[in-house]
Amino acid sequence: MAWTSDTHDASAGKFIDVLDTLLVAVHGPWSVYDAGMPANEKVYRCYDAAADPVVDFYLHVKDNQADYAEVLMYDSWDNVGHSYAHDTNLKVIYGAAEANVPYICKKSGGYYFSSHDHRFIYIDKTEWEANYVGMLEYPSAFQRPKIQHPVMIVSSTGYATGYNPLGHAYNFSIYVVSRAMMGAIGNGMAEVRQWGWSATYRYWVCADGGVHLRPTWMYCSPTLLLLGRLRNVAIGYTNDPFNNDDTVTINGDVWRYVEGTDAGRYSCFIKQE
Amino acid sequence: MAYEFARIGLAAGDRLADLWDAIVVSNAKWSVYDAAAGTNAKTYRCNDIANNVDFYVYVDDNQADYSILELWEGWDAGGHAGVGDSIGGTADKYWVRTAGGVHVCVSDHRVLLGTSAEAMGYYIGQPIRFDTTKNMPFYIGGGDNESNFYNSLGHYHFISSTPWQTLWDHLGNVGVSLMPWGRTTGYKYARTCRGTYVFEDTVVYEDTNKICLGYLDGVCHLYSLSQGFKNGEVITCEDGDWLMLGGTYSTKYWAALRLQ
Numbered sequence: 001m002a003w004t005s006d007t008h009d010a011s012a013g014k015f016i017d018v019l020d021t022l023l024v025a026v027h028g029p030w031s032v033y034d035a036g037m038p039a040n041e042k043v044y045r046c047y048d049a050a051a052d053p054v055v056d057f058y059l060h061v062k063d064n065q066a067d068y069a070e071v072l073m074y075d076s077w078d079n080v081g082h083s084y085a086h087d088t089n090l091k092v093i094y095g096a097a098e099a100n101v102p103y104i105c106k107k108s109g110g111y112y113f114s115s116h117d118h119r120f121i122y123i124d125k126t127e128w129e130a131n132y133v134g135m136l137e138y139p140s141a142f143q144r145p146k147i148q149h150p151v152m153i154v155s156s157t158g159y160a161t162g163y164n165p166l167g168h169a170y171n172f173s174i175y176v177v178s179r180a181m182m183g184a185i186g187n188g189m190a191e192v193r194q195w196g197w198s199a200t201y202r203y204w205v206c207a208d209g210g211v212h213l214r215p216t217w218m219y220c221s222p223t224l225l226l227l228g229r230l231r232n233v234a235i236g237y238t239n240d241p242f243n244n245d246d247t248v249t250i251n252g253d254v255w256r257y258v259e260g261t262d263a264g265r266y267s268c269f270i271k272q273e
Numbered sequence: 274m275a276y277e278f279a280r281i282g283l284a285a286g287d288r289l290a291d292l293w294d295a296i297v298v299s300n301a302k303w304s305v306y307d308a309a310a311g312t313n314a315k316t317y318r319c320n321d322i323a324n325n326v327d328f329y330v331y332v333d334d335n336q337a338d339y340s341i342l343e344l345w346e347g348w349d350a351g352g353h354a355g356v357g358d359s360i361g362g363t364a365d366k367y368w369v370r371t372a373g374g375v376h377v378c379v380s381d382h383r384v385l386l387g388t389s390a391e392a393m394g395y396y397i398g399q400p401i402r403f404d405t406t407k408n409m410p411f412y413i414g415g416g417d418n419e420s421n422f423y424n425s426l427g428h429y430h431f432i433s434s435t436p437w438q439t440l441w442d443h444l445g446n447v448g449v450s451l452m453p454w455g456r457t458t459g460y461k462y463a464r465t466c467r468g469t470y471v472f473e474d475t476v477v478y479e480d481t482n483k484i485c486l487g488y489l490d491g492v493c494h495l496y497s498l499s500q501g502f503k504n505g506e507v508i509t510c511e512d513g514d515w516l517m518l519g520g521t522y523s524t525k526y527w528a529a530l531r532l533q
Contacts, residue, residue, distance in 0.1 A: 142511040145466045184466035193460065201456035203483040206403035207443035212476060212485055217462075224500065225466040 003272040010108040013040040015069035034079035040064035057150045068103045089188030095177030102177040105159040130166035136228025149227045162261025166268040169194040184225040191221040211248045232271035274380040281371040286313040302381040307350040328410040339370040366415035392504035394426030400487030427526030450480040453494040472529040491531035
C-alpha cells in the first residue's frame, strides 16, 4: 500500500506510466498482461490466487489521447488476439448508457494515487475527481463474499466537469460510472451504490472539533445486497464544510478531502495509505 | 453492560418495580434518588462523575400501561421536585410503554429498551460521546399514546410522536433536537451477499448547527427500509444479537438494537 502525490502532463501515455510505475512495479498481484496493444494501450491483470475470494480481473487501458484515459474491466483477456477472450457479460464497459464509457481524468494539475494489491484510487487535482478501480474490502470473514466483485467507480465522457465519482457513487449520465464486474448473484455489469445514497443529512464535524469517518459500504443495486466496503474511502455526498486538500487526522491516520469542482460538491475523504 | 428480557406488569407502579428497581438500578452507576417523588413516581440518578455523566430521570408511573419520563439536571429529594434544566413530560410525548415485555439493555450511561407489543425502541442516557467532557443525556422514544406507534429509533425527531432530544448539547443548550446521520434515506441496506448482516451504531447530530455528538450505543437506525425484517426478529451478527423493531404503525421505521 502506498500513497503518492505527483504531477505529469496531460499527454497520451501518462496514465499508463502511473500504473506501470506505482502499481505493477510495486504490487505483486498486478501485471501487464498484454503489452502488444496499439500505442498507449495496455491490458493489466490483477490476479491473486491466495486471496479469499480469489481475485482475477483485467483492465484494458486506452491512454492514447490527452486529458483522460479510457478504462474497461473484464473477467478474461486473450493476449494473442488482443481482445476480450470470452464474453460472459462479466465486465464494466459503460455506466448509465452505452455511450457513457468509463474515463479517468488525468489532467496536468497534479494527482494523488493510492495503490493496493487489489485496487487503486486515482485522484485528478484539476477537476478533483477521485476514481476507484478494483476490489472492495471486507472487515471480517463473516461478511466476505464467496466470489469476487471488483468495481469501477470512475468518471465518464463528462470527465471535464468536476463530478467527483467517489462523492457520488452511482451511475449518472455522462458523469459517473459505478458498476461491479460481477454483482451479488453473479450478474454482470451490476450497478453499485453507496449505503445511504442521496441523503443530504450527513454531517462529519464532531462536538470535540474532530471528524468521524467510516469507510462506506457499497451495495449491488439490482439485488440490494452489500458487496463490501470501499477501502479507505468515506463518501460525504454533499454539505461538507471542507475545502479540497483539507486533511484530518484520526488515530494517527491522515484522511484527505476531495470535492469535485462541479457545483454539486460531491465529496469524499480518502485515507492516505 | 447487561441484557435481559423482562415481563412487566401493566398496572400503575409496575414499571417502577419490574423495570427500574429490578433491573436498571442493578447497575452501580444507576440508583434510586427519590423513592417518594410522587404517587407511583420515583426519580433515578445516573451518576459517573469521573466520566462527566450526571442526570436524573423522573418516572411518573401513576397510570396503567405506560410511564411518563422527565430528564432533569438536578433533583431535590426533600422537596420531591426537579432542579435546573429539564426536558420531557406529556407535552413532548416522553412516554414509555411496556406491554408484552421488554428487552432491556443497561450500561453505565444509558438504558436501551425494545418493547414487544408495539415494537418500540427507547433510548435514555448518554451516547458514546465524541466529546467526553460534556454531559449530554438523550431521550429518544415516546410514540403516540393513542394508536400510531412509530418506532422512534427508526425515525427521527418529530415532536408530535417521536422525540429525539438531548437535555444539553455540547454548547450547553437545553432541549436541542437530534437527528440520526443520514436521517431519511431509505437506502440503508444491511444484508450482505453472504447472507449475513452488518449493523453499525448510528451517529447522532444536533439539528441546530449539525454537529455530531456521538454514536447511539447499540442502535443502528435503518429508517423505512425493511429487507424483509419482522418485528421482534433477532439477527445474529459477528458482534452479537440484534433485535429488529419497526413499530406497529402502517409504515415501519426500522432500527436494530444490540442486545448487550
